Amino acid sequence: MAQFLEQIINGLVLGGIYALIAVGYTMVYGIIQLINFAHGEIFMFGAYIALMLITVFGVPFWVALPLSMVLCAVLGMLMDLIAYRPLRDAPRLSALITAIGMSLALQNLARMIWSARPRQFPDETLPTIFLSQNAISLPGGATLPYRDVFIILLALVLMVALNRLIYLTKIGKAMRACAQNSVAANLMGIRTNRVIAITFIIGSALGAVAGVMVGLREVVTPTMGYYKGVAAFAAAVLGGIGNITGAMLGGIIIGLAEVFGAGYISSGYRLAIAYIIMIAVIVIRPSGLFGKSTGKRA
Amino acid sequence: MKNKLTPKNILFGLLVCCLPLLMYGVDRIALFLSGYDIYLGLPSGDYMLRIIVRACLYMLLAIGLNIVCGFTGLLDLGYVGFYLIGGYTAGLLMARLGVTYWVALPLAVLNGALWGLLRGAPTLRLTGDYFAIVTFGFAELLFRIVKNEQWLIGGPNGLVRDIPPPAIFGLTFNQNWHNYYHILILLAFVVFITYRLENSRVGRAWVAIREDEQAAESMGINVSRYKSLAFAVSAAIGGLGGAFIAQFQVNISAPFFEFWESILILCMVVLGGMGSIRGAMIGAAILGSLGEILRPGFIVPYQFGNARYLIFGIILILLMRFRPGGLILKKA
Numbered sequence: 001m002a003q004f005l006e007q008i009i010n011g012l013v014l015g016g017i018y019a020l021i022a023v024g025y026t027m028v029y030g031i032i033q034l035i036n037f038a039h040g041e042i043f044m045f046g047a048y049i050a051l052m053l054i055t056v057f058g059v060p061f062w063v064a065l066p067l068s069m070v071l072c073a074v075l076g077m078l079m080d081l082i083a084y085r086p087l088r089d090a091p092r093l094s095a096l097i098t099a100i101g102m103s104l105a106l107q108n109l110a111r112m113i114w115s116a117r118p119r120q121f122p123d124e125t126l127p128t129i130f131l132s133q134n135a136i137s138l139p140g141g142a143t144l145p146y147r148d149v150f151i152i153l154l155a156l157v158l159m160v161a162l163n164r165l166i167y168l169t170k171i172g173k174a175m176r177a178c179a180q181n182s183v184a185a186n187l188m189g190i191r192t193n194r195v196i197a198i199t200f201i202i203g204s205a206l207g208a209v210a211g212v213m214v215g216l217r218e219v220v221t222p223t224m225g226y227y228k229g230v231a232a233f234a235a236a237v238l239g240g241i242g243n244i245t246g247a248m249l250g251g252i253i254i255g256l257a258e259v260f261g262a263g264y265i266s267s268g269y270r271l272a273i274a275y276i277i278m279i280a281v282i283v284i285r286p287s288g289l290f291g292k293s294t295g296k297r298a
Numbered sequence: 299m300k301n302k303l304t305p306k307n308i309l310f311g312l313l314v315c316c317l318p319l320l321m322y323g324v325d326r327i328a329l330f331l332s333g334y335d336i337y338l339g340l341p342s343g344d345y346m347l348r349i350i351v352r353a354c355l356y357m358l359l360a361i362g363l364n365i366v367c368g369f370t371g372l373l374d375l376g377y378v379g380f381y382l383i384g385g386y387t388a389g390l391l392m393a394r395l396g397v398t399y400w401v402a403l404p405l406a407v408l409n410g411a412l413w414g415l416l417r418g419a420p421t422l423r424l425t426g427d428y429f430a431i432v433t434f435g436f437a438e439l440l441f442r443i444v445k446n447e448q449w450l451i452g453g454p455n456g457l458v459r460d461i462p463p464p465a466i467f468g469l470t471f472n473q474n475w476h477n478y479y480h481i482l483i484l485l486a487f488v489v490f491i492t493y494r495l496e497n498s499r500v501g502r503a504w505v506a507i508r509e510d511e512q513a514a515e516s517m518g519i520n521v522s523r524y525k526s527l528a529f530a531v532s533a534a535i536g537g538l539g540g541a542f543i544a545q546f547q548v549n550i551s552a553p554f555f556e557f558w559e560s561i562l563i564l565c566m567v568v569l570g571g572m573g574s575i576r577g578a579m580i581g582a583a584i585l586g587s588l589g590e591i592l593r594p595g596f597i598v599p600y601q602f603g604n605a606r607y608l609i610f611g612i613i614l615i616l617l618m619r620f621r622p623g624g625l626i627l628k629k630a
Binding site: 090272282 | 428435
């Protein structure tokens, strides 16, 4: 029972992290119909930047987190500016291949800079509340680390904030307009390129937070962006790509499925579960669980 | 393509045929000059021959991938899956059942084609990004399976030194020059088949599907059938490459078939220009040898690790930006 409860907690935490990454995929896809393969790498850079700020420059954690968000936002914006914007009118396949090249280049750049060695946030640099021994004891012998409470709460706050941003603000309205029809939005005086840049900024900043969260719980490696990125992408597909609320729910489902699959089937097939869900959704119901069936396939 | 017997072509053909002899000569001269096999830090001729064999293998795979990516215009991110299936089919047949290579090879090709059809069936309706994602997931699933299943395929260790070298008329294929002629014959066969297909009714149907699927359908082309055929032929070539690598490397294991290998092959096709057989071959020759040169420990220091993938990524980005048609522009 205690194990079951802990698995649920793990699944929810992982799901929250996936949801944060998945939002980045789904927002970009919603507007420019591009699977931004390199989004996982932004997430990985978020973790490494925070780690470097803390360990090399001695920046406190609460400053390193927002700073990493800002730097990743800049990175995401530059990526759009350099690689994707010139291809806006090119065939979609070209942009997709560019995204793959970007992912490959960034991942191996990280490997060159930081080596493939897994790293961790050193315990003494973190706020003491995040240490794994600081946990709430739950009935039945399960424990709930404060770290996980923090991750779930932060993910929730960011999700709600994003939701409000999209539905209540002017820029959110512009983003929705671009997602519906970017040409018409442009004709109505919306600066499409600026909206796309802001989409990349928001997605990358959220990805950076997710990267730091993974760093708190697991290790930081150059391939984490690839592995977690694919699972998060599966979450985006599951929720109906382009659908932000769907991505959040998809993240939770994938997180739970992955934790329970690893716990009760085989840990070697952790990622395979996300792949299977992703393939099944695309083949059976390409619009995703929560997407509207538009009859149009990507 | 017309076959012209110009002096240039004849010279090129002679060079290709006598390459092992040339490399042997390089080794003899190096030995004579320095007393060692390795002269001036250059790799030995035998080692270069091995690199050339690998480059030829990549040419074969690039031609196979080009059928789906170039001719029918669907982005296949999981081509390495068929390569894996061919490798493990041939490897298991030879190592566990003692089947000879000459039987295992066609079986690997057939198994590849079968899986091409199996993967193709649910993806026939998908295009663009979704097709790419399903193919990617397919290859990754296969990779996970061979990495995890211990009982038959050795899990992470793979099939370790279990695969006997093929033999014909008492000649055992265990030298690099044997493998060179071996892959040359396979490659020539594949090039011949794909050229014939490209310039036939089938090839024209594939290109029509790439240009406009609906228009092709309304002109009476059975899109599902021709797409399935493309998947099967492409996968069969992947299986052929896998069977070759199984006997060439003696042991095969999961890391041979990682996702990035698919991207490397894709990069070759894109570099040469999608839809061109010659382009795919030139792209494979360039990147196949570049990949060997940039392997850690040769020019690139060890601590940089796989810098070559960084360079491949940049090549992909730059090509899409400046030369989306690849280096070899196919005449319209």
